[in-house]
Amino acid sequence: MAQRPRPQRLGHVVLNVRDLAASVRFYVDMVGLEVSDYIEDQMAFLRCGHDHHDLALAQIPADGAQREATYTPGRPGLEHFSYQLGSLEEIEAAASYLQQHGVEIVRGIGKHGPGENLFLVFKDPDGNYCEFYAEMVQVTAARPYTPRIWKNDLAAFDQWHFDKFVVPPPEWGPRPAPSDKNE
Template sequence: MYTPKPKKLGHLVLKVNDIHESVKFYQEVVGLQVSDWIDQHMVFLRASKDHHDLALLQLPKDAISEHDPAKSRVEHFSYQVEDIEEIRQITAMLIERGIEIDRGIGRHGPGDNTFIVFKDPDGNNVEFYSDMVQIDEQHPYTASVWKSDVLETFDQWQLNDFVVEPPARITAILKKDE
């Protein structure tokens, strides 16, 4: 059976109470740079060439008051793999093993990376990704704001390579476009 070959721990997505306060903290205290936003509820930050190694996701107001501090604020963490072909091999292996796939295969707008997200035995979301935008002096990049209600922000391939039904938040975008 196929075994993935992750190259590195890639990025982490955290749920936060106040995204603007958190961005200020991660810029001023940690020294990260903003790569992109999705509206005002998600921001992608970087420490090096990768488009992002940290993303922050604004919790809805009702979730902030109901949030149990003992529960995880991690939406997902990821590992980089070689390319989309490896993502396809990983997806086949996940299906063969009966591992729950949360979303994918797809290609995100922000970061332009391919992805597959699945559940570990404790229900944590784990992502394998490839082909993320690289930002350096030879490859400058200007941060932009992506719209959360546009399917291409979530998946540039418009769910054509998805092996599972899309999450409810994505289904809502599709219904809006009908």
């Protein structure tokens, strides 16, 4: 049986927002965060420390403001919060542990483009999305970072193209041809 995960710290939060540009202005001008990256006009990644992001903002569809108060993807508010683990091996062990205990895994294991972090997202008893992540890009004076705009494509969501997902992956445009793992 897999061992219970041992998070190192609370990591980042992702919020669904009605107006991405207005929210970015607020968190930069009023809160003092810095922009790390964008995924076109769909997401913004902001930081106050060394992690590539400690806050990400996701644009919701125009009808999102009308959705119900309980969490459903695409409504305003919290999308997920995260806890840092130490490595891919720890995330894999956490996935096994969660599965053994009947916890619903939502997405992952994967590797995001912006931030380059590994991810595994699962539901708590109230349906909130919680994430284990590891290996996020660190931004320091010795390792400065230049923001970029990522295309809203599979590489931004999962650089591994769902190869390590432990649940069925979401529908995502044209699927790459399966690679021969024995090459």
